[in-house]
Amino acid sequence: MLTFEQKLDILQSFPELERRDVSLGRVNFHYENSAYDKKTVAYHIHPNGNGYIYAGLLKGYPVDEKGLVNIREYTEAELRQIVEQSIRSLSVGVKENVLAPVTTISRDNEIPRKESPGGLWSDPNGQLLTLKCEDDLWYIYSGQSLEMVFETREEAGEYLAEEGFAPQKV
DSSP: OOOHHHHHHHHHTOTTOEEEEOGGGOEEEEOTTOSSSOOEEEEEEOTTSOOEEEOTTOSSOOOOTTSEEEOTTOOHHHHHHHHHHHHHHTSTTOOTTSSOOOOOOOOTTOOOTTTOOSEEEEOTTOOEEEEEEETTEEEEEETTEEEEEESSHHHHHHHHHHTTOEEOOO
């Protein structure tokens, strides 16, 4: 496990991040050029070794409900990689390492994706996903677990259709 000082040194090596000391000796790092309202890349880096990195727009990381990944046991290489990916995911026009590209799939008798609201979506096997809009982003949940996040309703609908889901009609 990296020490508090080592984590700070790594985070401070990213010139695009701004250090902000917060309560109880913890430190946050903000990305002021974020294309989103979300600006915090590193959250509550603590002298006890704990801390979080925002990965809410990234694939392959176990995020909590706020899109944060605990980095307590991360190596230097792992920490540098996730911080770099987090910054890129929050940058204008950058799509690599973020959500998978989507393609349009049309189906008969489907509610148009641009017009349908969030809500429950199901696949032929009965699996349910919930689509909802929060903070100008479209979130897809499986139960309480976050599966994906999209910038537009259309992208979310295209992804769900590609994965075999259709909106449940009320």
